[in-house]
Amino acid sequence: MTESLKKQNYTLLDLSAKVEYALLALLELANHYADKTPTTMSDISAKHPIPERYLEQILSNLRRAGVLQSQRGSKGGFILAREPRQITLLEVVIMLDGEQKEKESNCEENLEKGLVMEIWQQADVSAQSILSQYTIQDLCEEREARLQKSQMYYI
Numbered sequence: 001m002t003e004s005l006k007k008q009n010y011t012l013l014d015l016s017a018k019v020e021y022a023l024l025a026l027l028e029l030a031n032h033y034a035d036k037t038p039t040t041m042s043d044i045s046a047k048h049p050i051p052e053r054y055l056e057q058i059l060s061n062l063r064r065a066g067v068l069q070s071q072r073g074s075k076g077g078f079i080l081a082r083e084p085r086q087i088t089l090l091e092v093v094i095m096l097d098g099e100q101k102e103k104e105s106n107c108e109e110n111l112e113k114g115l116v117m118e119i120w121q122q123a124d125v126s127a128q129s130i131l132s133q134y135t136i137q138d139l140c141e142e143r144e145a146r147l148q149k150s151q152m153y154y155i
Contacts, residue, residue: 018096022058024048026092026136027143029068030084038077058096065095084140090131 028044041059045052059078062068069081080087109117 016097018054018058019093021048021050021055022062022092022096023089023136023139024050025055025059026062026067026080026084026087027139029078029080030136030140033080033084036079038071038075038079040077043077061096062092067092067095080136083137085135085137087136088132089134089136089139090128092136093131 025044025048028047029039032039041052041055044050045055059068059070063070063078066081067087068078070076070078
């Protein structure tokens, strides 16, 4: 890898803004899962810099996919429809960004192109495997562990 690529914090797999915002919103909703308290879009966007109009679209998509339920009224908002440990990160990516379709094989494919595509497919399979292992609950637990670590007091 060239020196310039090392300096750029280069990544092959980009996290879309839509998926990032969805994961942040799901983390907030997971905070209230046990007490079944609805969380409003305003509550989520106040804690995270997510434009409300964009957040509304994301939450609507998650509701249609069966991950969220919405409640109307003065005490309304959104709640998780399933336990946080049942929602994988891969599921969220697929719900919002769709499944990546394999490129059609070209009959004129040469050896070099085939080698490159095989490596990219391996990387994709690895990424999917990792994302399928983590859930919203895992993110919540990791956040709590890091908060505990950062709240150490020294005398």
